[in-house]
Every structure is written in structure tokens, then in C-alpha cells.
Amino acid sequence: MNYTLHFGAVWASFDQLLIGLAIGLGLAVAAVAIGTLIGLLSAFASVSHSRILRGISWIYVLLIRNIPLLVLVLLAYFALPQVGIRLDKYESFIASLALYAGAYLTEVFRAGLLSVPKGIVEAARAIGLTRLQTNLFVVAPVMLRNALPSLGNTFIGMFKDSSIAAAIAVPELTFEARKINVDTFRVVETWTVASGLYIATCFTIAALLRRLERRFPKF
Amino acid sequence: MVMDAFLAQLWIARWPLFDGFLMTIGISVGAIVFGTILGCIVGIQLVFGSFLVKLPFRLYVDVMRGTPLLVLILAAFYIPAVMGLSLSASQAGTLALGLFAGAHIGELVRGSLQAIPPGQIEAGRAIGLRFPQILANVLLPQALRSALPPWINTGVELIKGSSLLSMIGVGELLLKTQEVIGRTFMTIEFYVFAGILYLIVNITLDVLGKSLERRLGARL
Numbered sequence: 001m002n003y004t005l006h007f008g009a010v011w012a013s014f015d016q017l018l019i020g021l022a023i024g025l026g027l028a029v030a031a032v033a034i035g036t037l038i039g040l041l042s043a044f045a046s047v048s049h050s051r052i053l054r055g056i057s058w059i060y061v062l063l064i065r066n067i068p069l070l071v072l073v074l075l076a077y078f079a080l081p082q083v084g085i086r087l088d089k090y091e092s093f094i095a096s097l098a099l100y101a102g103a104y105l106t107e108v109f110r111a112g113l114l115s116v117p118k119g120i121v122e123a124a125r126a127i128g129l130t131r132l133q134t135n136l137f138v139v140a141p142v143m144l145r146n147a148l149p150s151l152g153n154t155f156i157g158m159f160k161d162s163s164i165a166a167a168i169a170v171p172e173l174t175f176e177a178r179k180i181n182v183d184t185f186r187v188v189e190t191w192t193v194a195s196g197l198y199i200a201t202c203f204t205i206a207a208l209l210r211r212l213e214r215r216f217p218k219f
Numbered sequence: 220m221v222m223d224a225f226l227a228q229l230w231i232a233r234w235p236l237f238d239g240f241l242m243t244i245g246i247s248v249g250a251i252v253f254g255t256i257l258g259c260i261v262g263i264q265l266v267f268g269s270f271l272v273k274l275p276f277r278l279y280v281d282v283m284r285g286t287p288l289l290v291l292i293l294a295a296f297y298i299p300a301v302m303g304l305s306l307s308a309s310q311a312g313t314l315a316l317g318l319f320a321g322a323h324i325g326e327l328v329r330g331s332l333q334a335i336p337p338g339q340i341e342a343g344r345a346i347g348l349r350f351p352q353i354l355a356n357v358l359l360p361q362a363l364r365s366a367l368p369p370w371i372n373t374g375v376e377l378i379k380g381s382s383l384l385s386m387i388g389v390g391e392l393l394l395k396t397q398e399v400i401g402r403t404f405m406t407i408e409f410y411v412f413a414g415i416l417y418l419i420v421n422i423t424l425d426v427l428g429k430s431l432e433r434r435l436g437a438r439l
Contacts (some may be wrong), residue, residue: 003301033231064374066421067414068382071393075414079407163287167386174289181293187301191294199285 009184010193013176018054020173021197027090027172028159031097035158036151038098039105044135046110057106064103070164072096077168093165101158108154112147113139145216152209156202163198175199225408228342232409239395240416242309242331246384246391247377249313254320254373261321262328262362263354276325283322288380289427296387312384314379323376327369364435371428375421382417392416 010017046057064072076092087095116139124138125131144151166175177194181187229236264276283291295315299306306314335358343353385394396413400406 055328062422063229063418066418066425068379068393068417070382070385071410071414073418074393075407075410079410082407151237160285160287163289164383166289174287174293177290178293181297185301187297191290191298195282195286195290195294198287198290199282 003188005189006186007189007193009186010180010189013172013180013184014170014193016176016180017173017194017197018134019205020171020176021201023170024162024165024172024174025040025159025201027094027097027162027165027170029154030094031101032158034094035105035154037100038102039109040140042102042106043109047113059198061103061106064100067210069096070167071160072100073167074162089165089170090167093168093170093213097158097161097165104154104157105151109143109148112143114144115217116142124125126207145218148216149209149211152206152212156205159201159205160198179209221408225405228399228403228405228408231233231413232395232403235395235399236392236412239390239392242391242395243378243381243393244420246309246313246316246381247374250316250320250377250381251374253313253317254324254377255370257317257321258324259359260372261325262332265325265329266332267350267354280322283319284326288315288319289383289386291319292383292387308387309384309389311385312381312389316380318382319380320373320377323373324366324370327366327373328362331365332417334365335361367435368428368432371424371431374424374428377402377422378417378424409428 042057042060045053046061048054073093073096076087076096077089080087080092105157120138120142121134124134129137162172163174165172166178169175177190181190184190252352261276261280264272265280268276273375292312292315295306295311295318299314302311337356340353343357348356381391384391385397388394392413396409400409403409
């Protein structure tokens with residue numbers, strides 16, 4: 001084993017790695033934002049009285065959770081143009097990651113919905129709120145607070161999964177790291193720094209989330 | 220008909236796709252076996268090890284869980300070569316998946332070991348069992364049982380994760396699918412076909428896990 005570490009080559013391209021990190025975070029934020037919308041709709045569908053809505057939500061979660069994200073990404077990027085839907089690499093990746101996040105968030109919000117105490121729903125109905133108002137102003141806030149830890153974990157998961165965008169040449173952190181790896185052959189240094197950046201970001205997000213959870217007391 | 224053309228191409232490509240499918244299963248099985256052995260060691264050390272022993276295991280788990288699987292796979296593909304270790308792409312991929320699984324299973328085992336009431340260890344000591352005996356006869360049987368459902372879930376994650384190995388040139392299902400697409404240009408058809416294969420394997424695993432869970436649950 002004759003390998004001496006030279007981090008210089010990696011530091012020279014450190015800016016690109018940081019930009020890549022920002023792109024990865026941006027992809028995750030966009031995907032989780034859209035995924036939250038999908039997840040909320042699907043979670044409400046999964047506890048609704050309509051058998052059809054429950055079925056749609058169940059099939060959606062079953063399909064997405066059991067297919068690799070990379071297959072979804074490649075389908076969205078390479079196969080959708082075949083049926084006339086043209087998305088650029090950012091759009092198609094955000095679309096597929098959002099769809100993926102939506103399935104995981106369905107379960108998160110479903111658990112959140114089931115954790116809302118029945119009493120406060122009945123209280124809201126008793127003071128004359130309509131069903132929609134009850135869901136919007138009583139159930140949703142409590143559910144969101146209860147789901148916050150899992151929501152945060154899903155976000156961290158999606159941020160890590162944003163690395164898969166490298167497969168369709170989105171210049172995020174993993175893509176940049178692979179480029180530096182191939183350009184400089186500083187293999188150990190490149191992957192240590194890339195992995196370190198991911199870990200540092202994940203831990204920062206986790207710490208921020210814990211502060212957020214402390215600020216809002218749990219129901 | 221489009222469907223006929225696809226079926227004709229599927230027939231031509233049946234053996235490469237079958238090979239890829241076997242490779243996906245083989246690598247996932249290798250990774251889960253390696254990961255489970257590693258995970259049991261990690262989990263036990265995280266609960267019962269001394270502070271100095273815990274530290275490296277904690278570090279290992281946090282590094283594995285904080286790094287995307289794709290980065291682990293690329294690192295396992297490139298790093299061993301410069302260390303003078305020559306691994307084939309599929310060996311490197313299995314290593315990365317196994318190390319990843321080891322960290323996740325380690326956390327599962329840690330969680331379920333900690334969920335066992337401490338009174339049981341004391342009871343074991345009181346009747347004169349030594350620690351390895353307590354571990355093997357009292358703690359692990361219970362811990363592994365409660366870790367089973369999430370363990371199956373890790374298996375599903377590994378099957379899904381093995382698709383990332385196509386990016387380092389391992390001839391598993393997704394890479395074989397891409398090769399077929401490169402020849403036939405039937406992009407949607409073959410990606411959907413691959414997706415369905417993954418779906419079938421993972422749902423089978425899930426159903427298997429659920430029935431196993433029920434059977435073990437009945438024994439508790």
C-alpha cells in the first residue's frame with residue numbers, strides 16, 4: 001500500500017463540490033415540497049371512506065416503494081419523451097424524486113393522521129366547523145407537528161437520494177466528485193471529502209430539525 | 220402491433236435479462252448475509268461494548284448512514300484499486316451494499332437489544348449464566364425476532380439499491396435492461412419491464428416477511 005494523501009487537488013475544485021452540494025439540497029427541497037403535497041393528498045385518501053381513493057393511494061405507495069429510484073429517474077428522463085413529454089434533466093429528476101418522496105410521505109402523514117386525538121376532531125365538529133375546515137385548521141396542523149420528526153428523516157433521505165441525479169448528468173455533489181476523481185485520480189481524498197460533505201450536511205439538517213421540534217411542543 | 224414487437228424483442232433478450240436478474244438477486248443475497256453478520260456484531264458492541272469499543276462502531280454506523288449509497292458504491296469501486304486490492308466491480312458493489320446493510324442492521328439490532336427489559340439480564344445472571352450464554356439464549360432470540368420486520372425492509376432496500384451498481388458496470392438487471400434498450404430503442408417498454416421485475420421480487424419479499432412475522436408473533 002503506497003498511497004500518500006494529497007488533498008490539494010480536491011481543495012482546488014472544492015467550489016464545484018460546494019455548488020454541487022447546493023444543487024443537491026435544492027433538488028431535495030423542491031422534491032420534498034412537491035412530495036409533501038402528493039403525500040398529504042394520498043394520506044387523506046388512504047384514510048377516506050371511499051374505497052376507490054384508498055385503493056389508488058395503496059397502489060401508488062406499493063408501486064413507488066418497491067421500484068428502485070434509479071429506474072424511475074431513467075424512465076422519467078429517457079422514456080417520457082417517447083410519449084411526447086419532454087422534461088429537462090432537472091425537471092425530470094425533481095418529478096421522479098417528488099413522486100418517490102410522496103410515497104414515503106404518504107406513510108408518514110398517514111401515521112400522523114392516525115395520531116391525531118379523536119377528541120379534538122369531535123370538538124372542532126361540535127363548535128360548527130365543516131369537515132373541510134376541521135381538516136384544514138385542526139387535523140392538518142396537529143398531524144404536521146406529530147409527523148415532523150419523520151418528515152425530517154424523509155428530507156434527509158431525499159437529500160442523500162439526490163446523489164442519483166448524477167446518473168443523468170445533473171452536476172450535483174456526486175457528479176462533481178466523480179469528475180474530480182476521474183480528472184485527478186486522487187481517489188481516496190475525493191470520496192473522503194464528498195462523503196464528509198454529505199455527512200456534515202445530514203447532521204446539520206438533523207440538528208436544525210431537533211431545534212424546530214423543541215420549539216413546537218408535541219400534541 | 221407494438222406489444223408483439225416488444226414480446227419478440229423480449230424473447231431475443233431473455234437470457235441476458237435473466238442473467239441480470241440472477242446477478243441482482245445474487246448480489247443482494249451476498250450483501251444481506253454479509254450485512255447481517257456485520258450488523259449483529261455492530262449491534263452487540265453498540266449496546267454492551269466499552270466506551271472505547273463503541274466509538275469506532277458508532278463512527279462506522281454514522282458514516283454509512285450519512286453517506287448516500289451511490290457514493291459508497293463509487294468509493295468501494297475506486298478506492299480498493301489504489302490500496303493495491305483488486306476487486307471486480309461486482310465484488311466492490313457487494314462490499315458497498317454489505318457495509319451499508321451492516322450499519323442499518325446494526326442499528327436495528329441495537330434498538331431491539333435495548334428494548335429488552337434489563338431484568339432479563341439480571342435474571343440470567345442470577346441463575347448462573349455467563350454473559351455469552353445470556354446473549355445467545357436470552358437476548359438474541361428475542362432481539363432478532365423483533366428486528367425481523369425492519370430486516371426484511373432492509374432486504375427490499377438492498378434489492379432496490381443494487382440497481383445503482385449499473386453505474387459501475389455490474390451486469391445486473393438494470394444494466395442488462397439498458398443494454399437491451401440501446402439495441403432496440405424500446406425505452407419505456409423495457410424500463411417498465413425491469414420495474415415490474417423489481418416490483419415482483421420486492422412484493423414477494425414483503426409478503427414473505429409478513430407471514431414470517433405472523434408465525435413468529437404467534438410463538439411469542
